Amino acid sequence: MIEKFSVFDRCAGTKHASSAYTESMKLSVFYFSGTGNTAFIVKRIVKTLSRRYETAVYDVAGGADLAQPLKEADLVLIAFPIYGGAPPIPMRRFVHAHADLFRGKNIAIAETQYFFSGDGAATIGRTLEKFGGTVIAAEHFNMPNNIADSKFGVKNGEELRKKLTYAQVKADKFAEKILDGKKCRRGFTLLPHAVGYYSQRKYWRKGEAEKRGKLKIDPSRCVGCRACVKSCPVSNLTVEHGKAKGTGKCVFCYRCVNLCPKKAISLFGKEPPKAQYKGPFLC
Ligand SMILES: Cc1cc2nc3c(=O)[nH]c(=O)nc-3n(C[C@H](O)[C@H](O)[C@H](O)COP(=O)(O)O)c2cc1C
Ligand code: SF4
Ligand code: SF4
Numbered sequence: 001m002i003e004k005f006s007v008f009d010r011c012a013g014t015k016h017a018s019s020a021y022t023e024s025m026k027l028s029v030f031y032f033s034g035t036g037n038t039a040f041i042v043k044r045i046v047k048t049l050s051r052r053y054e055t056a057v058y059d060v061a062g063g064a065d066l067a068q069p070l071k072e073a074d075l076v077l078i079a080f081p082i083y084g085g086a087p088p089i090p091m092r093r094f095v096h097a098h099a100d101l102f103r104g105k106n107i108a109i110a111e112t113q114y115f116f117s118g119d120g121a122a123t124i125g126r127t128l129e130k131f132g133g134t135v136i137a138a139e140h141f142n143m144p145n146n147i148a149d150s151k152f153g154v155k156n157g158e159e160l161r162k163k164l165t166y167a168q169v170k171a172d173k174f175a176e177k178i179l180d181g182k183k184c185r186r187g188f189t190l191l192p193h194a195v196g197y198y199s200q201r202k203y204w205r206k207g208e209a210e211k212r213g214k215l216k217i218d219p220s221r222c223v224g225c226r227a228c229v230k231s232c233p234v235s236n237l238t239v240e241h242g243k244a245k246g247t248g249k250c251v252f253c254y255r256c257v258n259l260c261p262k263k264a265i266s267l268f269g270k271e272p273p274k275a276q277y278k279g280p281f282l283c
Helices: 037-049 067-072 089-097 120-130 157-180 190-206 227-231 255-259
Strands: 026-031 054-059 075-081 106-113 134-142 237-240 243-246
Touching: 026 037, 026 067, 037 054, 037 075, 037 106, 037 157, 075 089, 075 120, 089 120, 106 120, 106 157, 120 134, 120 190, 134 157, 227 237, 227 255
Parallel strands: 026 054, 026 075, 075 106, 106 134
Antiparallel strands: 237 243
16 A cells, blocks of 8 residues: 655654664665655655664755764765765755765665666765765665656656556565665665766766756746745745746756646746646555
């Protein structure tokens, strides 16, 4: 059964405890999720890992001080969606801002994607190992598309059930592997690295700075309701004279594109979306 929560459900700040652990083993989860897919996988993994670990979950764009939970962690879980073969800007910022604190840490990585990244988990994994951490587990999870203004379009409801059920089972297996100490390091070998870089990341990262100002808001549709302003994880949006506008800081999470009640926002597509992604929790 798939658990039901609200649109783009967040798990930040949640604490999970189980009577099963005897010593105080701490798991700190740091995640970023634009439209709920990664939050969905995090919830599932945490459900299993909480059997052994006292767990706290943090959204890296949530504004909390993350140094202390990172210092205290016996195990760290990093989770994020892949964008053009690269980790999202908020996750990269978090990792680099806390570089010194990863030394000696055991780290698991969960990366979500629509269909392919090559070495998505390893993109962050290699950096974390450079900082002195040990990646004990890494996995990729195929999830629904959230780029609503792309030619692929989006699916909701029953159409997603099979994909989410599969992802849920994979998340359970991944968490069990972590508990059993079994090896699983998806994307860390040379071939996925080369494919991930040359097929996507090289081109994505090249124009990334310029793309941050590309958000388009159709003023004839916008009614100034501020739903997009409230939802943006990096405060990129503002409303002036009753119309929303971006301020060049977009991190491409696609939350506002999928939430705007007037379908006024598009990012990489030429036109605003015909249908919006409602997130995995409403399936
Ligand atoms: C800007 C952007 C770029 C993306 N690039 C890729 C990609 O390169 N490969 C892929 O398989 N999925 C890609 N996706 C799909 C997302 O990674 C996928 O839907 C993810 O699970 C979304 O997670 P979230 O709901 O936690 O934000 C991209 C999505 C966005 C918004
Ligand atoms: S959510 Fe849509 S309608 Fe509301 S302010 Fe933002 S762009 Fe305008
Ligand atoms: S402007 Fe929209 S797509 Fe860009 S970061 Fe904010 S919510 Fe995400």
